Amino acid sequence: MKKLKTILFSAILVFGMTSFANACGKLVIAEQNWASAELMANVDKIILEEGYGCEVELVPGATMPTFTSMNDKGTPDMNPEQWANAVYTPLKKAVSEKRIIIANKAPITGLGEGWWLNPAALEKHPELKGMTAMQILERPDLFPDKEDPSKGAFMGCPAGWGCQLANANLYRAFEMEKKGWKLIDPGSAAGLDGSIAKASDSGEPWFGYYWNPTSMVGKYNLQPVDFGVPFAGRDNWDNCITLAEQDCADPKPTAWTKSEVNSIVSANFAKTGGKDVLGYVENRTYPGTVMNKMLVYMADNQAKGSDAAVEFLIKHEDIWTKWVSSDAAKKIKKSL
Incomplete structure (x- = not known):
């Protein structure tokens, strides 16, 4: 009888420890x-499983479909890198109705969209240092277009991207054509990246649109440019700048809208995961x-998010x- 009690006590203890774990x-x-989102999701998986005893399933996602699923169905339980401007109004509503919680308002520092210069531009033309975009627009001669050197080349976004519309409307708002600029369509993501790589590797100036965090910003040390004008308000941005030209008759000059990235979680995440x-x-x-x-590491080594997370x-235990x-x-370090 005593032996049976000991066995039962041991079983309860093991079960209790397992349940706690x-x-x-x-x-x-x-x-x-995309790379940064893959990295973050896989780091979260390792830390939550090894450090906190969670059972984590990763599912494929993208900005709009993931948010829509979280908002409508309550799943997945977390989006580590939700670009908030893409879902500004519905996110605000979902938070107010407690379907979604913004668990972290800034999971990555120094991020944002806008206009950038490569270091070659600053080395070849030191006068560009400290210039705002408005001042740079007065110097198209510093960025001669390969096909028509009398024009300055500004690299925009591929057709079909949201930023393609924004850059096209800013091109009109800043009267760039009149100032001697040509808006270049790179044709694809590879074309955009290739234009940066080719110019930087050959020591030629490059001026155009990009975003951060990315391996291209890290690898080529692209420098963000201050617009030199204030943000002209959400009405101008949401109801004109981001729309097709026929729906944006009078775009106002403006800085790029502030980029906001959140880590959002479902109500179930807060309940199931715990404090x-x-x-x-x-x-x-x-x-x-x-x-x-890390994004440069992923690009250079063709590393998946799971490899990059490890x-x-x-490498960054201090962080x-x-x-x-x-x-x-202690548990996480032991598992690596």
Whole structure:
């Protein structure tokens, strides 16, 4: 009888420990289809599973479909990198109705969209240093177009991208054609990246649109340009700048809208994950420079998010250990 009690006590103890280890429960996280989002989702998976005993499933995602699914169906439980401007109004509504929680308002520092110069432009033409976009627009001669050197080349976005409309409307708002500029369509993402690489590798100036965090910004050290004019308001941006030309008759000069990226979670995430897990998401912030280095690593090594996550956790222990409890940190380090 005593032996039976001992066996039962041991079984209860083991069951209790197992239950405690998996107290976080099952969580579904979106692994979106670009490098930084892949990295973040896989880092979250390792940290939540190894550090907090969660059971994490990664599912494919993209900005709009992932948000729509979270808003309508409550799944996945987290989107680590939600670009908020793309869903500004419905996100605000979902948060007010408590379907979605913004767990982290800035999971990556130094991010944003806008206009950039490559270092070759600043080296070849030192007068560009400190210039605003409005001042640069007075100097198309510093960025001669290959096909028509009498025009300045401004590299826009490929057709079909949202930024293609924004750049086309800013081109009109700033009267760039009259000032001697040509708006170049790179044709594709590869064409846009190729224009930066070709110009930078040959020491030629490059001026155009890009965004951060990306491997291209990290690899070629692109420099953001201040527009030199204030943001002209959401009405001008949402109801003109981001629309097709026929729907934007009078675009007002404006700086690029402020880019906002959030880590958003479902109501179920907060309930199932618990306070410690939610606290981890609230704490984790990737320095922009480190994120760009990781994206360069992924590009150069054709690394998947799962491989890059391990690389990040091994190389940047000084960063991620500040996001978690000391107990969780020990477990995560032991698992690597």
